Amino acid sequence: MIIDNVFAIGVMSGTSLDGVDFVYVKFQSDNYQDFEIMHAKTFPYSKEWKQLLQNAIQSPKKEIEDLDILYGKYLGNITNQFISEYQIKNIDFIASHGHTILHQPEKGITLQIGNGQEIANISKQKVVCDFRTQDVKLGGQGAPLVPIGDALLFSDFDFCLNLGGFSNISFKKDDNRIAFDICPVNIVLNFYANKLGLEYDDAGKIASSGITNQQLLEKLNSLEFYQKEPPKSLGLEWVQKEIFPLIDGFELDISSILRTFVEHIAIQISAIIQNNSNVLITGGGVFNDFLLARMEHHSNCKIELSSKKLINFKEALIFAFLGLLKVNNKINCLKSVTGASKDHSSGVIFYPEFLKQKF
Structure with a gap:
């Protein structure tokens, strides 16, 4: 039986740690581009959760396993809060990205915490999550995952650019979807704004007051990652190893660090979208x-x-869409994007325990 409309909740937590984004979206089964974001909200992280997630990369395996359960319960509870606040009645499934703790695809490692079984049990809904692991097992980068949504939901644009913790882009080339991470954005800008006691550099005002350090800019632009051909992706580990030590070695004031890094971001992105105005730009960096x-x-x-709704919630929307494709056993991960050995339908489906007991 074909259902005309599918109702899903998409849940996204990005590397910039702004909070957890939720969308409640209606998809039309026979025309994916006919979708509607009916409700959307961001639940900001408490200081405690921010610290836990920031520091998890250094934690031993057992602590990360415990955090996976704890964070899954947290996501389940705020999902219920979202459902209650908007009095949502119809839900076919929840699709959750989780929060990335480890991403080293060259070593066959990627980990997004936020235990799907816990979310399913607490929300009493079907949950789709763990979208990256299968792709890494197939030799891919496990990222970026958004381009299938760009291809099927936003095909009118020449480029789809996201400015989040990292910038990533997707576009069509020779009938294939090409996508990759370009460079860090908010994961670096926010880190240095935090040193001034600020969550972020509002509208880039502090950066605009700084002075570009040409030597640092040249060193940033010369990093090996930028010479690599796609597929390629970035993680916090790379930033901690390559970016922070390089910047800190110059002992600059924060405004000049921000000014120089903004210039670096702009140069890296502009090299790709040069002379093209048909670009869909989303993510928190848009407000800089x-x-x-x-x-x-x-x-x-x-x-x-x-x-503004699309700028803020496009990634949560697309993870809801990835969940829809997975539930229907359709391709949601493209080898042309990730470098995996084949296109595939990625993700793991969890059902609430009380439903399992009925069968």
């Missing part, structure tokens, strides 16, 4: 006015912004 101005300067194109 100074960054966008520098991107316009370097790329020689006028940046047009989409709706």
Whole structure:
């Protein structure tokens, strides 16, 4: 039996640790582009959760396993809060990205915590999660995963660019979808804004008051990652190893660090979108006015912004869409994007314990 509409909740936590994004979205079964984000909300992290997630990368295996359960319960509880707040009645499934703790695909490692069984038990809903592991096992990067959504939901755009913890881009080339991480964005900018006691550099005002350090800029632009051909992806480990020590070695004031890194981001992104204004740009970095101005300067194109809801919640929307494809056993992971040995349908489906007991 074909159901005309599918109702899903998408849950996304990004590397910039702003909070957990939720969308409640309606998809039309026979026309994916006809979707509607009906409700959307971000639940900010407490200081305690932020610290736990930031420090987990250094934790021993047993502590990470315990955190997986604890974080799954946390996601389950705020999912219920979201459902209750918007009085949501129809839910076919929940699709959760989880939160990335480890991402070293070259070693066959990727880990997103947020135990799916815990979310299913607490929400009493079917849950789809763990979207990256299978791709890494198939020799892929496990990232980026959003491009299948770009291809099927936003095909009118030449480029789909996300400015989150990292910037990533996807586009069509020779009938294949190409996508990759470009460079760090908020994961670095927020780190240095935090040193001033701020969550982030509002609209890039602090960066705009700084001075670009040309030597640091040249060293950043010369990093080996930028010379690699796609598929390629970035993780916190790379930033901690390559970016922070390089920046800190210059002993600059924070405004000049931010100014130089904004210039670095703008140069790296503009090299790809040069002279093309048909770009869908989403993610928290969109609200950094100074960054966008520098991107316009370097790329020689006028940046047009989409709706605030799409800017803030596109990734949560697409993880709901990835869940829909998985539930229908359709391809949601592209080998042209990740470098895996084949296209495949990735993710793991969990059912609440009380449903399991009935069968």
